[in-house]
Amino acid sequence: MLTINCIIYKSIGHFCLATPFKTGSRFITVNLTSKFFKMGTKGEKVDEILKNRKNFDTLAIHEGQEPSQWTHKAVIPPICMSTTFEQYAPADHAGYEYSRSGNPTRNCLERAIAALESAKYGIDVLNMMYDSWLYHGYLRLKVNIWVGVLPGLCFSSGLAATATLTHLLKSGDHIISFDDVYGGTNRYYRRCASNYNLETTFVDARDPENVKNALRPNTKMVWMETPTNPTMKLVDIKAVAAIVKEHSNAVLVVDNTFMSPYFQKPLMLGADIVMHSVSKYINGHSDVIMGTIATNNIDLYEKIKFLQNALGAIPSPFDSYLVNRGLKTLHVRMERHQENGLAVARHLEKHPAVERVLHPGLPSHPQHSLALRQCSGFSGMVSVYLHGQANEFVRRLQLFTLAESLGSIESLVEIPSLMTHMSVPEEQRKELGITDNLVRLSVGLEAKEDLLADLDQALEGLRRRAVPVSTLLSSLIKTSVADVTRSNHLFLET
Numbered sequence: 001m002l003t004i005n006c007i008i009y010k011s012i013g014h015f016c017l018a019t020p021f022k023t024g025s026r027f028i029t030v031n032l033t034s035k036f037f038k039m040g041t042k043g044e045k046v047d048e049i050l051k052n053r054k055n056f057d058t059l060a061i062h063e064g065q066e067p068s069q070w071t072h073k074a075v076i077p078p079i080c081m082s083t084t085f086e087q088y089a090p091a092d093h094a095g096y097e098y099s100r101s102g103n104p105t106r107n108c109l110e111r112a113i114a115a116l117e118s119a120k121y122g123i124d125v126l127n128m129m130y131d132s133w134l135y136h137g138y139l140r141l142k143v144n145i146w147v148g149v150l151p152g153l154c155f156s157s158g159l160a161a162t163a164t165l166t167h168l169l170k171s172g173d174h175i176i177s178f179d180d181v182y183g184g185t186n187r188y189y190r191r192c193a194s195n196y197n198l199e200t201t202f203v204d205a206r207d208p209e210n211v212k213n214a215l216r217p218n219t220k221m222v223w224m225e226t227p228t229n230p231t232m233k234l235v236d237i238k239a240v241a242a243i244v245k246e247h248s249n250a251v252l253v254v255d256n257t258f259m260s261p262y263f264q265k266p267l268m269l270g271a272d273i274v275m276h277s278v279s280k281y282i283n284g285h286s287d288v289i290m291g292t293i294a295t296n297n298i299d300l301y302e303k304i305k306f307l308q309n310a311l312g313a314i315p316s317p318f319d320s321y322l323v324n325r326g327l328k329t330l331h332v333r334m335e336r337h338q339e340n341g342l343a344v345a346r347h348l349e350k351h352p353a354v355e356r357v358l359h360p361g362l363p364s365h366p367q368h369s370l371a372l373r374q375c376s377g378f379s380g381m382v383s384v385y386l387h388g389q390a391n392e393f394v395r396r397l398q399l400f401t402l403a404e405s406l407g408s409i410e411s412l413v414e415i416p417s418l419m420t421h422m423s424v425p426e427e428q429r430k431e432l433g434i435t436d437n438l439v440r441l442s443v444g445l446e447a448k449e450d451l452l453a454d455l456d457q458a459l460e461g462l463r464r465r466a467v468p469v470s471t472l473l474s475s476l477i478k479t480s481v482a483d484v485t486r487s488n489h490l491f492l493e494t
C-alpha cells in the first residue's frame, strides 16, 4: 500500500489521476492538472490556501465554475441532462454514475454554495487507494480526498432538505425547534416527523437558556432559524451552539434563508449545519424551488450525502444551472435588498397608520445589538403591524405583488396568518404575534422611491376609506370627541 498525502485544491470526490510520480516524494505537482491539483505533505499547504482564499464576490462568480473541468472549456457550467454515465470498467468511472447520486451541473452549484457558507478550509484524507496496474503507461491512482471547502448538498426544495436532515435521527429521538420557524417547518415537525416517533419541543430561543432547559438525553437535533419568519426574532447562534455542544451531542442546524450567506455565516458561529431554502435569496429570481445544506463536519457530510442519494430528493440539472446563474449576483442583489429594505422599514416606522415595524436593522428592534454583532448586514425582509386592515392594504398595493415566498428581485407582500403561516395552530400564532394585522414585505430591487410611493398610496387609501372612531362616536352620541379625533391610530372599516 502506497501512502501519499495530497492537497487537492478546491476539489472533492473520487479522482483518477494519471501521472508519472516518484514514490516517497514529499511534494509532487501533478503534471496533467497542475493548475488545480497540487500534491504535498498533509497540512503543508493549508496556510497558503487560507492566504489565497478569495472574497465572497469572487467566490460567488468563480467557485466550482473552472472551465478547465470540461474538455470543451465552457466558461459557464453546461446543463448536463444525462441520467447515467459511461464507466471505464464495472464500478470504475470518471466521478459520475447516475444523476441522483451526482450530476456535473449540480456539482458545480454544490461547490459554489458551500464556498460561500463555509469559513473553514481544512484537509482530511478520507481514504486513498492505489491500483498497482498500469494505465496508458502511467501509474493510476484512485484518491478520495477532501481538501478545502466541503461541497454543499442540494435538494429539490427547502423542505426536502429539512426532511432529509431529519433522517439523521431515529425513532425515539428528540428535536428542539425555535417556536417561530417557517410555517412549513413547524408543520413538518408537528405533523410528519411526529408520525415516526420524533418528538419536537418548540421553545422561544431568543433566550438560549430555554434551549438548555429543553435539552434531554435523547435530543439529537436543535433547529434554529434567525431572523425568524415572519416576526424577525433573533437567535444568538454562538450562545446556542455553546450550550448544545456543552450539554448534548445534538446537531445544531440553522435555517439561514432570511439572510443568505452574504449577511450571516452560521458555520462560523458554531452551527454544525446551515440550511437554506434556495428558492429565496440564493436563487433570487422566483423561478426555482430548491434547498441546500452545508457543513464543515465531514462525518455529517458523508451521512447527508448518503441520504441525499438514498432518499432521492435532488434538484434537476436545469434548476441547478439556474441557481448557479442566480448565485453569481447574490452579493450585488443583497446589497440592494439591504438598502431598499432599510429604506422601507425606516419610512414605515414613521407612518401614522403603522403600529410597529419589525426589522433587525432598526434601533427599535429589541435584539438590534445582537443583529449588529452576528450579521454583516440585513436582507429585504420587513414585517409590519398595521393599525388598519391588512387585507385592504395588500389589495391597494400596486408594485408589491400579493404572493407567498420572498428573497427575489421583485417586491412581494403577504399576510402570514392567512398565507405562509396558516398551518401554524391559531393558538400558537397568537402567542408568536402572528396576528391578522401583521403584513410581511419582501422588498425587492425596484427603485426605492417607487416602492415608498406605492406603500404610501396604499396606506393613504386605508386612511381615506377608514372612518376615524371619533367621527363614528360623535355621530352616535353627538358629543365632542376632540381628543379622540387627534388620534391617528384608530380606524374602522366603513
Ligand SMILES: Cc1ncc(COP(=O)(O)O)c(C=O)c1O
Pocket: 157, 158, 159, 160, 182, 184, 185, 225, 229, 255, 257, 258, 276, 277, 278, 279, 289, 290, 291, 405
Ligand atoms: C425560512 C424558510 N425556510 C424553509 C422554507 C421552505 O423552503 P421551500 O419552499 O424551498 O421548500 C421556507 C419557505 O418559504 C422559508 O421561508
